[in-house]
Amino acid sequence: MRLSRAFLATLKENPAEAQIVSHRLMLRAGLVRQTAAGIYAWLPAGLRVLRNISQIVREEQDALGAQEVLMPTLQPADLWKRSGRYDAYGPEMLRIRDRHERDLLYGPTNEEMITDLFSQAVKSYRELPQVLYHIQWKFRDEVRPRFGVMRGREFLMKDAYSFDASYDDAVATYRRMMLAYLRTFQRLGVKAIPMVADTGPIGGDLSHEFLILAPTGESGVFFDAGFEEQDWLAEQVDTDDHASLGRFFERMTSFYAATDEKHDEAAWDHVPADRRREGRGIEVGHIFYFGRKYTESMGVSVTGPDGEAFHPEMGSYGIGVSRLVGAIIEASHDDNGIIWPDEVAPYRAAILNLKAGDAACDSVCEALYASDPDNLLYDDRGERAGVKFADADLMGHPWQIIVGPRGAAAGTVELKRRSTGERIEVPVADALARIA
Numbered sequence: 001m002r003l004s005r006a007f008l009a010t011l012k013e014n015p016a017e018a019q020i021v022s023h024r025l026m027l028r029a030g031l032v033r034q035t036a037a038g039i040y041a042w043l044p045a046g047l048r049v050l051r052n053i054s055q056i057v058r059e060e061q062d063a064l065g066a067q068e069v070l071m072p073t074l075q076p077a078d079l080w081k082r083s084g085r086y087d088a089y090g091p092e093m094l095r096i097r098d099r100h101e102r103d104l105l106y107g108p109t110n111e112e113m114i115t116d117l118f119s120q121a122v123k124s125y126r127e128l129p130q131v132l133y134h135i136q137w138k139f140r141d142e143v144r145p146r147f148g149v150m151r152g153r154e155f156l157m158k159d160a161y162s163f164d165a166s167y168d169d170a171v172a173t174y175r176r177m178m179l180a181y182l183r184t185f186q187r188l189g190v191k192a193i194p195m196v197a198d199t200g201p202i203g204g205d206l207s208h209e210f211l212i213l214a215p216t217g218e219s220g221v222f223f224d225a226g227f228e229e230q231d232w233l234a235e236q237v238d239t240d241d242h243a244s245l246g247r248f249f250e251r252m253t254s255f256y257a258a259t260d261e262k263h264d265e266a267a268w269d270h271v272p273a274d275r276r277r278e279g280r281g282i283e284v285g286h287i288f289y290f291g292r293k294y295t296e297s298m299g300v301s302v303t304g305p306d307g308e309a310f311h312p313e314m315g316s317y318g319i320g321v322s323r324l325v326g327a328i329i330e331a332s333h334d335d336n337g338i339i340w341p342d343e344v345a346p347y348r349a350a351i352l353n354l355k356a357g358d359a360a361c362d363s364v365c366e367a368l369y370a371s372d373p374d375n376l377l378y379d380d381r382g383e384r385a386g387v388k389f390a391d392a393d394l395m396g397h398p399w400q401i402i403v404g405p406r407g408a409a410a411g412t413v414e415l416k417r418r419s420t421g422e423r424i425e426v427p428v429a430d431a432l433a434r435i436a
């Protein structure tokens with residue numbers, strides 16, 4: 001992309017409506033614009049980040065054997081009347097009536113719809129397990145939408161739903177999903193820590209919320225720093241083997257981690273003092289086993305090996321894809337702007353032409369840009385060098401390729417790593433390989 005042609009350049013001033021740093025930076029870097037309270041339009045660079053996050057989420061869901069579907073945003077109220085949640089859900093649900101006076105709603109989540117779809121397709125235990133997911137917009141009429149996309153009313157969620165024949169199988173599915181989440185967040189370049197969460201009336205310990213540390217987080221968190229040293233991408237787990245999944249889960253849960261709601265002082269005392277970490281966190285994911293809650297209430301069963309019908313065991317698993325954009329910025333920025341992790345950055349690098357119009361600078365920049373125009377942002381504007389540096393820092397590209405007249409004449413460029421500020425001079429021919 002040529003910055004001179006970009007739809008929205010950056011803002012110099014801090015927008016008055018933004019209370020937290022990620023919201024300010026998202027507006028200033030031109031990622032989103034609010035169109036109504038808690039509802040956002042995603043602009044080109046913001047959309048690229050949203051897509052990058054979605055793609056990593058998708059790959060990890062696919063890898064565990066989940067199948068992608070796409071359910072609609074609008075749902076018939078009848079489905080929710082069957083589960084009993086239509087009245088229970090309350091004012092967060094946006095209720096809509098069509099011209100035939102039929103009640104619809106903009107889906108805040110999809111347990112009912114997926115259970116209904118499942119019941120139409122699956123008749124026998126032989127077809128289990130099934131894990132289905134989609135990445136779709138949700139609407140929750142939050143009382144106080146705030147912090148930009150972090151607590152929006154319309155937001156993008158990955159939600160997966162599992163169906164198993166037995167409790168043991170459902171636990172194995174839950175553990176596979178846990179591993180997929182750890183891998184997903186690690187690939188996204190964020191430290192999201194799973195913390196035991198309330199399971200409500202079902203009980204047990206099969207619900208975890210994933211929190212990213214940030215001072216503006218809404219929950220207090222307590223955790224064992226040992227967790228942060230784990231490399232979940234290298235974790236050897238035979239996901240077809242319940243015992244291997246069990247060992248992984250035991251190791252994972254051996255690190256103390258809890259939000260203030262579930263904090264247990266007695267257990268905390270057993271964590272070595274130098275490993276105790278306290279802070280605030282933002283919920284970016286939530287996984288949940290809830291058994292037969294919906295298959296029972298909605299009357300959904302399949303035939304077992306003995307010919308008897310039974311209600312499958314279910315779980316649901318959410319990731320706040322649009323919230324993650326804000327949460328990643330909360331966790332990764334400095335006074336000058338965003339610091340995108342490589343994996344989610346809208347562009348892998350910005351090319352800064354410090355003297356647009358200078359023949360050597362222009363030709364070096366054009367040649368670099370032409371080698372990968374989809375993934376490079378070329379600042380070809382006739383602005384001062386200082387403006388270009390400031391904008392590149394603000395937009396947070398992992399690398400800046402700085403092209404000045406002296407270097408260009410000598411066949412070199414400077415590479416700046418956004419996260420460390422480190423700069424190195426390299427031959428033009430090596431520049432793109434160095435940032436790969």
Ligand code: ATP
Pocket residue numbers: 140142149150151152153154155156157283284285286318319320321322323
């Ligand atoms: P919160 O506690 O923040 O209200 P929740 O517990 O109601 O979230 P879940 O039902 O667990 O949310 O949904 C799964 C994920 O969707 C959450 O972990 C979060 O990342 C995301 N999410 C929920 N509500 C919002 C929202 N209003 N705006 C953006 N993302 C959201």
Ligand code: MG
Pocket residue numbers: none
């Ligand atoms: Mg909520």
Ligand code: MG
Pocket residue numbers: 283
């Ligand atoms: Mg919550």
Ligand code: MG
Pocket residue numbers: 209283285286
């Ligand atoms: Mg939750």
